[in-house]
Amino acid sequence: MPPKPTDVAAFRDRVWALYARHGRSELPWRHTRDPYAVLVSEVMLQQTQVARVLSKYPLWLDEFPTFDALAAAPLDAVLVAWQGLGYNRRALNLKRAAETVSAELGGVLTPEFDLRSLPGVGAATAAGVAVFAFDRPAPYLETNVRAVYLHEFFADREGVPDRDILPLIESTLDRDRPREWFYALLDYGYWLKRSVPNPSRRSAHHTRQSRFEGSRRQKRSRLLRGVMAAPGVSAEELAAGLELTPCETIELLEELASEGFLAGEGDGWRIA
DSSP: OOOOHHHHHHHHHHHHHHHHHHOOTTOGGGGOOOHHHHHHHHHHTTTSOHHHHHHHHHHHHHHSOSHHHHHHSOHHHHHHHHTTSOOTHHHHHHHHHHHHHHHHHTTOOOTTSOGGGSTTOOHHHHHHHHHHHHOOOOOOOOHHHHHHHHHHHOTTOSSBOHHHHHHHHHHHOOTTSHHHHHHHHHHHHHHHTTTSSOGGGGBTTOOOOOOOTTSHHHHHHHHHHHHHHSTTEEHHHHHHHHTOOHHHHHHHHHHHHHTTSEEEETTEEEEO
């Protein structure tokens, strides 16, 4: 059942009031409407703390200021610039997305283009670009926004799926100023997670991040850094230097190659 108009109005008032007190206007990606810069921020902020993105975001835009610049950059330079943000696949997908926009759209992303056709761009990222670059009302659902709706509308319920939250996002959306509205929701969610037990734990999609130390993800990252540091390095040298078994090293190298990160070169490996 959709919320009553009076409940929607009261909810909006609470969100706007908290935004007036706790809004994070200092975040640099809030001072641009460039679709490329917005997309970069949305991808960087996936599964990465704001503090870490704050240090990387301006450096990235200095080195790769446009879709065309990122499309033309060698992959090894892109991966070096991404170091410290984790989940290197995001950097690879971002470069591939830039290549598509550069080749098919002349480097200019328009509001009509379906961003979900780009590598690594899902519904939330596409909605984020629509909202923050083009000020268009779109159902933007990310972790802080989810926390707000769980806190406000599902306080006594566990295992809430996103399909139950999305209609509420639509029905409560301030369509007169969607860009500011979602900034307000993001900051409300940020504040909630520091003020009450995390509401996101009551989401059906909530999962604990797996341990990084000793994980397959860490081993892949170390191998990638090893190849970047010594192009042409052999699997045997990598295995010895990183204390991995030869079989595991070959398996991970071939996996990275199949995803487009690496290429074999004789007995050695290099960035694709």
